Amino acid sequence: MDSHISIENLSKSYGEVLALQGVSLEIKSGELFGLIGPDGAGKTTLFRILTTLLLPNTGNVSLCGYEVVKDYKYIRNLLGYMPGRFSLYQDLSVMENLNFFATVFNTRIEDNMDMIHDIWVQIEPFKDRLAGKLSGGMKQKLALCCALIHQPKILLLDEPTTGVDAVSRSEFWQMLKGLKAKGITIVVATPYMDEANLCERVALIQDGKILQVDTPAGIVNQYEKDLYAIHTSDMYQAMLDIREYPSVHSVFAFGQVLHYTDKRDAFEVAELKEYLVNKGHEGVKIEKIQAVIEDCFMALSQENKLEQ
Numbered sequence: 001m002d003s004h005i006s007i008e009n010l011s012k013s014y015g016e017v018l019a020l021q022g023v024s025l026e027i028k029s030g031e032l033f034g035l036i037g038p039d040g041a042g043k044t045t046l047f048r049i050l051t052t053l054l055l056p057n058t059g060n061v062s063l064c065g066y067e068v069v070k071d072y073k074y075i076r077n078l079l080g081y082m083p084g085r086f087s088l089y090q091d092l093s094v095m096e097n098l099n100f101f102a103t104v105f106n107t108r109i110e111d112n113m114d115m116i117h118d119i120w121v122q123i124e125p126f127k128d129r130l131a132g133k134l135s136g137g138m139k140q141k142l143a144l145c146c147a148l149i150h151q152p153k154i155l156l157l158d159e160p161t162t163g164v165d166a167v168s169r170s171e172f173w174q175m176l177k178g179l180k181a182k183g184i185t186i187v188v189a190t191p192y193m194d195e196a197n198l199c200e201r202v203a204l205i206q207d208g209k210i211l212q213v214d215t216p217a218g219i220v221n222q223y224e225k226d227l228y229a230i231h232t233s234d235m236y237q238a239m240l241d242i243r244e245y246p247s248v249h250s251v252f253a254f255g256q257v258l259h260y261t262d263k264r265d266a267f268e269v270a271e272l273k274e275y276l277v278n279k280g281h282e283g284v285k286i287e288k289i290q291a292v293i294e295d296c297f298m299a300l301s302q303e304n305k306l307e308q
């Protein structure tokens with residue numbers, strides 16, 4: 001079955017807040033697609049429209065060829081949805097939760113074991129434990145099993161790895177690859193830019209607008225400026241000083257270093273180094289580096305803000 005998602009000029013506001021502004025996206029059948037953006041970008045609002053829980057103000061949305069407003073009852077059977085907050089019944093056991101979700105969709109666990117088997121074996125040892133007493137990673141796995149128990153064609157995951165440790169995060173993405181191999185269309189919303197690289201294609205979203213849609217490599221390849229990593233003994237002061245540097249184009253903290261771009265094409269590292277040394281900085285190191293998705297997001301976000 002064709003399970004593509006088509007979103008055309010979608011807008012949604014809550015009073016004065018424009019949560020989505022003219023969003024258009026095509027997500028292909030069987031794709032592992034990432035919706036990447038910070039808190040408040042509009043990811044949950046978009047998911048709630050896709051899952052037929054919220055009506056848009058304008059625009060057309062279809063899943064597997066069915067329209068979200070007109071065909072909402074049919075669409076609900078085609079979708080698996082894992083909301084951002086832990087959505088399961090904390091005072092039911094693991095098994096009881098799974099049974100409940102199977103019953104809601106008028107099916108039985110044993111008829112769908114093929115779909116969840118690889119994930120279920122990891123939580124089965126805890127099947128009698130209350131869901132509320134599971135670790136974060138185990139809760140995610142149970143929520144994923146519950147979202148899959150009716151064999152959906154499309155799986156929507158809202159920030160599935162938020163608050164989950166690094167090992168569980170990596171296991172979770174492995175599971176998604178396994179599900180993709182079964183042909184399910186998967187859309188993952190995440191604020192973690194590094195997770196973009198685990199998707200086939202991503203949309204970067206901010207303030208309800210799509211900034212760019214491409215493969216992770218395609219996004220990075222379109223980054224145009226020369227990028228530098230700067231390290232000094234006092235990073236916070238360095239950031240303040242660099243903001244005053246006459247030809248600064250952008251500077252932001254990235255882990256243990258600052259990422260810097262200059263307005264000029266003919267930028268001299270030695271000039272900026274001298275500027276920082278004259279400001280009293282010690283151990284100044286500046287090196288040219290390759291951009292990653294976060295740099296692309298920051299550049300696009302800066303452009304977007306200037307346009308507003």
Ligand SMILES: Nc1ncnc2c1ncn2[C@@H]1O[C@H](COP(=O)(O)OP(=O)(O)OP(=O)(O)O)[C@@H](O)[C@H]1O
Nearest residue numbers: 014017018019037038039040041042043044045046
């Ligand atoms: N029910 C609501 N009433 C008013 N404003 C809302 C409501 N829900 C969301 N918003 C606002 O709409 C914008 C988009 O929120 P949304 O929850 O869709 O973003 P998000 O990317 O999922 O971020 P988060 O992870 O913080 O939920 C934000 O400015 C948010 O404050």
